[in-house]
Amino acid sequence: MTELxxxxxxxxxxxxxxxxxHTAEGALIVDRSVFYATAGGQPGDSGYVVWPGGRMAIATATKLEGGAVGLVPGEAVAMPPPGTRxxxxxxxxxxYRHMRMHTAxxxxxxxxxxxxTGGQIGADRGRLDFDMPDPPDDxxxxxETLNALIGRDLPVTETWITDAELLANPGLVKTLSVMPPIGQGRVRLVRIGQGAGQVDLQPCGGTHVGRTGEIGRVEIGRIEKKxxxxxxxSISLMA
Structure with a gap:
């Protein structure tokens, strides 16, 4: 497994x-990854890796069998051999924009x-799909309510529960189509706010900002029937 x-x-x-x-498709398998691997509507991270005598752009990261992470090259260059640090x-x-958007x-x-019922995160724009028979009136x-929550600068923290605890509390799961990954014994919960000021608690494996104030102002865009x-x-980051 890759250390996340x-x-x-x-x-x-x-x-x-x-x-x-290396995978058959040409991804680099590493023992520990700072790159987020595509999952839960959040894209894999990009960047680069460098080693003595070489450098490679990374286009994205993906999950592999057995809990490993593969770094997908963004260009055709010679791959570093196994054992390379x-x-x-x-x-x-x-x-960071993905972190802001995901928290928003x-x-x-x-x-x-x-x-x-679904969602997607982008660096500038993201969206959630809802089981919403009728469009909102206002x-x-x-x-205004969303930006007021952001402006409260609430702490964003995490905790872990067991698979059994999650199954015993199905109300924690907001998604209809995708269940949080279970089977490894524990599930990560992301909490926004603390104590009486808690506004959200749900399973999530993505990356988030430490406080909601870091999100900045957002704007709700079109509401489309699907x-x-x-x-x-859809929402957009304003800066």
Missing amino acids: LFRDDAYLREADAVVLG LRQVLDWERR LHLLSVVIALPV VAALD GRQNRRV
């Missing part, structure tokens, strides 16, 4: 790793308290 450094510290921008091997460097600006989407699921009011009861709500 991004899960322990979302603000870590660089880290050393050792090459374990290299330095991983994130495209930090892109990752958690808050969107608070403002629109309906089951979530989008401007939703926008099927009989499905509606897509």
Whole structure:
């Protein structure tokens, strides 16, 4: 398995790793990864790796069998052989925007308290799909409420529960179509706010900012009808 450094510290921008091997598709398998691997609607990180005598752009990172992470090259260059020690460097600006957007989407699921049927995170724009038969009456009011939550500068923390605890508390899961990954004994919960000021708690393996104030102002865009009861709500980072 690859040690998921991004899960322990979302603000870590660089880290050393050792090459374990290559996939048949040409990805680099590493023993520890600062690159987030594509999952849960969040894109894999990009950046580059460097080692004595070589450098390679990384286009994205993906999950592999057995809990490993593969770094996908962004260019055709000679691959470092297994055993090579290299330095991983994130495209930090892109990752940080993903962190801001991902946290903002958690808050969107608070403002629109309906089951979530899908989602996607981008560096500038993200969206959640809701089981929403009728469109909201006042989008401007939703926008104001969402930005007010962001402006409270609430702490974003994490805790872990067992698989059994999650199964015993199905209300923690907001998504209808995708269950959080279970089977490894424990599940990570992301909490926004603390104590009486808690506004959200849900399973999530993505990267988030440490406080909601880091998100900055967002804007709710078009609300699109996607099927009989499905509606897509998009938001954009304003800076």
